[in-house]
Amino acid sequence: MLNMREQTLVKQVGGERCSGFRRGFTLIELLVVVGIIGLLLAILVPSLSGVRDRAKAVATQSQIAGLTTGLESYKTESSLGGSYPPSKSDDDPTLDPPSDQIADPLPLPSGLPNSGAILHHTAGASLLVYALNGADGLGTPGFVDINGDDKWSDDFGVDDAYAISEGNPGDLPAGEPMVTRYGPFAESDPLLKSIKSVGELVGKGIIREPPSSLGWGDTLDGGDYKHKVFTDQWGYPILYYRARRGARAIIPTTNPKMPGIYDPYDNLAIIGKTAQNGSVIANFEGLYPGKGGAAAMGHPLAYFTSDLEPAASPAQLDPASDSFLAKYANSFEQYILDKSVTGRPTPLNKNSFLLISAGTDGFYGTADDVTNFGNR
Numbered sequence: 001m002l003n004m005r006e007q008t009l010v011k012q013v014g015g016e017r018c019s020g021f022r023r024g025f026t027l028i029e030l031l032v033v034v035g036i037i038g039l040l041l042a043i044l045v046p047s048l049s050g051v052r053d054r055a056k057a058v059a060t061q062s063q064i065a066g067l068t069t070g071l072e073s074y075k076t077e078s079s080l081g082g083s084y085p086p087s088k089s090d091d092d093p094t095l096d097p098p099s100d101q102i103a104d105p106l107p108l109p110s111g112l113p114n115s116g117a118i119l120h121h122t123a124g125a126s127l128l129v130y131a132l133n134g135a136d137g138l139g140t141p142g143f144v145d146i147n148g149d150d151k152w153s154d155d156f157g158v159d160d161a162y163a164i165s166e167g168n169p170g171d172l173p174a175g176e177p178m179v180t181r182y183g184p185f186a187e188s189d190p191l192l193k194s195i196k197s198v199g200e201l202v203g204k205g206i207i208r209e210p211p212s213s214l215g216w217g218d219t220l221d222g223g224d225y226k227h228k229v230f231t232d233q234w235g236y237p238i239l240y241y242r243a244r245r246g247a248r249a250i251i252p253t254t255n256p257k258m259p260g261i262y263d264p265y266d267n268l269a270i271i272g273k274t275a276q277n278g279s280v281i282a283n284f285e286g287l288y289p290g291k292g293g294a295a296a297m298g299h300p301l302a303y304f305t306s307d308l309e310p311a312a313s314p315a316q317l318d319p320a321s322d323s324f325l326a327k328y329a330n331s332f333e334q335y336i337l338d339k340s341v342t343g344r345p346t347p348l349n350k351n352s353f354l355l356i357s358a359g360t361d362g363f364y365g366t367a368d369d370v371t372n373f374g375n376r
Contacts, residue, residue, distance in 0.1 A: 053360045056233035060370040063190060064355045067230065067238065068372055070132040070185035071353060077182050080142040084353050085131030087124030087242040087266040091153040100269055103157030105135035106226045121269035121287075125229040128240035129195060132186040135162060135228065139181030146179075191230065198287065199225035206235045207270075207289035229270075232357035232370065236289045239267045239301075239364065241354040243347070250333050250347045251304060261347050262354065264304040264332040271364050274298030290362025301356070301365030304332035335365050336373075348373040 025033075075084050091099035100122045134140040141162065146155035155161055160179075167174030186192070201207045202225065229237035241262050251260035264273075272286030280288070280298045288298065336347040336354065348354070349372070359368035 057359065057368075057370055059190070060232040060234075060357050060359075063194060063230070063232065064238065064357065064370060064372050066186060066188050066191050067128070067132070067240075067355055070183075070191075073185045074131055074140070074183070079180070080140070080182055084242050085127060085140075086143055087127055087240050087353070088263060089122055089153045090151050098263070098265055100265075102153045103155065103160065104226075105130060105156050105158065105162045107158050122227065123229075123237075123269040124240040124242070124266040125237040125270055126227040128238070129228045129230060130156075133184040133192075133195070134181060136164075137184065138177055139183045140185075141177070141179040141181055144179075186230075194231045195228050196231050196235075197225060198227045198229070201229075201231070201235065201237070201289065202287075204235065206231075207237075207287040232359075234290070234358065234360065234362065236358040236362060237270055239270065239354070239356040241266050241356075243350055243352055243354075245351055248344075250336065250345055261350055262332075262336060264302070268302075271299045271302040273304070274300075274302045290358045290364070299358075299364040300330045301332055301335055303330060303365075330365070332365070 071084055074080055075082065088098060089100050089102050091101040093099070102122045129135070131140055131143075143152040144155065144161065145152050146160050152161075158164070163178040165172040165174055165176045165178055172178065198207070232238055243261050244259055244263070245261075247259045247261045249258055249260045251262055251264055252258065253260065268284065268286060270286050270289060272288055273281045273284035275281055275298075286302070290299075333345075333347075338346045338348045338350070353372070355372040356364060357370040358364045359366065359370055361368055
């Protein structure tokens, strides 16, 4: 038997062992913890997403600043004409919409030239790449008339402006451009990495594959899909519109039909055209990048007034008038209207150009767009 002292020690040790045990969490306690974690995630995840989008917006603004510098460098090169590059083809401006065709500046994937081939659906976004870096990245030949017909669009192909020497006797060394190149004017690493072909963007699902009725190429690496664009941090094309200096209307009007300072058709190939309710207009379909690619919804920027009836009154064509605002509150004209100017309606950057990123929501013409003209 244990004596009194031994019994006391056993009780003390047993007590210490018992006091060392910890009971586990109950089911209710676990559910409470899980609920708290879920609540914290619900609060933090949107905040983190917002931080990422703000960082992308800042990086996209930096891209646009780089493109702006490149365009100014292009303008100062006297051999390129001393003006900003065009944002639309000059093939046939009398059509409605104006022709957007240019000769193919890039060879087929097989390496065979597209001798004299014409591409449809050329947009200002692509001409921006060709102006700053050239279609092949070797610099730009500019937009020059070579065959003497007062148009550059049919001289833009691989047999003309983009001809490359084969090293024949009397020619330049093999691989050298036959026409003098300038630039590249957008050589920063972020800008170079942002250049993508239309085929790449379709393949990634960033823009929709157009219906066959639009006459696009058959493969993602051929035909019109070869056209290149600068893309923003969300992967959407950066649109380019050049101002027409000396024009009086904000955009071309129908009463009477006259040139506008900016032409919304310059990027028709990408964003198409939409009706007042936001639905896509048949026969004016574009590639619809971003969320504007939904079947029934277009981009706000693609809604404009060129189809106003010829009998429209001057007030109906005035973006600052109440009658205009009643119908065209979210139009291209309202988007680019400089509200700080009184008197004649005047667009922002009336003597230069517009650069527009779709921003976080993927829609061109909304408040989160990143542009070269700041808050509207």
